[in-house]
Amino acid sequence: MTDVTTATGAGWLSREDMDAARERLPILYVDVVPVRVDGHGVVTAVGLLLRAGEDGQIKRALVSGRVLYHERVRAALVRHVEKDLGPLALPRIPPAPQPFTVAEYFPTPGVTPFHDPRQHAVSLAYVVPVAGDCAPQQDALELTWFAPDEARDPGVLAELANGQSALLLQALAHLGV
């Protein structure tokens, strides 16, 4: 239900209205690959959440969520990082709005590598270094940091839902690690 929370009344949608919109419009999302970096900007670890899905299955996930009405994309990035990693994560939001890729989650599997049974979501994907203390929040059960090589392990990738393994691999490729 975190998706329907918003700081201003303007962006509020009832569960029913949101469900209706989800059948009619692509919904704008952000995906965040949280990373630890050293003083040269080299990625030393990638953070993956452990979540209980709607079907009760435990899956790994990236930080991800909807952009609200009248919300800047960068405000959505801060909000979702803090929602999932806690208020002390100290995310370093990229200064430029250019995402490293755009992930198109289709309700029909197979159109793209990304799949979301609930909706057609189009997600702006960013790598976000976090400098502070991270602790899983709300519906996230655990946060695990993987070295870039470990994150690429087929066993880890298989635990990511909705095609986010493809997005993680795209992020690692973009990072050159």
Add this chain to the structure above:
Amino acid sequence: MTDVTTATGAGWLSREDMDAARERLPILYVDVVPVRVDGHGVVTAVGLLLRAGEDGQIKRALVSGRVLYHERVRAALVRHVEKDLGPLALPRIPPAPQPFTVAEYFPTPGVTPFHDPRQHAVSLAYVVPVAGDCAPQQDALELTWFAPDEARDPGVLAELANGQSALLLQALAHLGV
């Protein structure tokens, strides 16, 4: 009304439903800067449309439009280029989904350089070379090709609505011209 036209029933929204959604959700758009290029990929001209706005004013505009439900971003790019420049424009859609920037049009002026009184639109912006014959279609009155230096002229920029002058300057900067 071109915004509500769609090839499949799935994406269809009544005018009322779309108006309701526009008050509640950011709407996903694409912006296209159509260009002519030479054999080395150097941009020789930038295409700007002349449109009659809803207020009857004649304004210049980029190729722009909504992404529909269950539509790939690249299909939306093709559709809007053909809608505005005609079926013989031969757009060369970029092979990678990374936009050169993301333009956030707010209904409230001043939040970003971009403004759309009707809605909160978030637009993925691409430069698209067109190789074929272009002819303005539907509500576009004219298509004019400007050399990159002419496109930067304050007189031309002043004719662009909704802050698209900022987006055009961003495109020219990205192109290095």
Add this chain to the structure above:
Amino acid sequence: MTDVTTATGAGWLSREDMDAARERLPILYVDVVPVRVDGHGVVTAVGLLLRAGEDGQIKRALVSGRVLYHERVRAALVRHVEKDLGPLALPRIPPAPQPFTVAEYFPTPGVTPFHDPRQHAVSLAYVVPVAGDCAPQQDALELTWFAPDEARDPGVLAELANGQSALLLQALAHLGV
């Protein structure tokens, strides 16, 4: 020896001078991933060359080569595509100078994924759609087009030298395929 050929005298270096420079300075390169695209810009095939290396081994390779003195990067892209794929390849050089990544080939293996025993080369990497007839030229023995999924095959990747398998995977990730 193609590296030392140049259209103007200004860029000419004797084999000895070039060898000396290679021990002292990073050498600027371009890497090109040639692709076939459909009308929506979707990559349908990736082109890989088959070359005989200096050690006599047959290896797959991307289109690659040095940027010469007083040569624009985009001119180097055209020159190397035509050198390897022939004069009828009709490359569509990207209009913007932003590469999708920068590959750092070190003479010492293991510093980065990329390795070049001859030199420290820093390479600007671009995806270049080619629309015309391609035929391997000069020291290229063969050009093979792979569907994106085939190009990712471990057997194919293992045939690429100098860490270019990493660069090919980065290109495929950037393309979202």
Add this chain to the structure above:
Amino acid sequence: MTDVTTATGAGWLSREDMDAARERLPILYVDVVPVRVDGHGVVTAVGLLLRAGEDGQIKRALVSGRVLYHERVRAALVRHVEKDLGPLALPRIPPAPQPFTVAEYFPTPGVTPFHDPRQHAVSLAYVVPVAGDCAPQQDALELTWFAPDEARDPGVLAELANGQSALLLQALAHLGV
């Protein structure tokens, strides 16, 4: 003379050898636009140096310098930021190697917007947030922070040498400010 300094003997070139190389090869550079950002990644200020040029003229400049033999691009970024802004600048080097643009400085004016009478330099350009205390070092006389709007002022732009005003404008466009 900072250009010829290097931490390892391998990259050392005598003044004569470097001058010879400069007449024969493009020289790899990095350009850095140092910025201050707020907690949402919004750029609040851009840093410009004041330097005495070889001709004795005082000019504004970006942080800029050569990549050395066997030096990673990200190590060159750290080195040049520390060389110009001091050891306490705390640069946040971008985790991905993709530059926002590539600036080609030609010895002949007019080939590109960028000009360097000494050499053909090809420069990878990055925006680098700095979080610490900055103090101009060595041949930099002063460091001034400008709000993004002030940095775009024609008077400020006119003080930048070698076409770096174009690069600064490209950076501001990339940042969406």
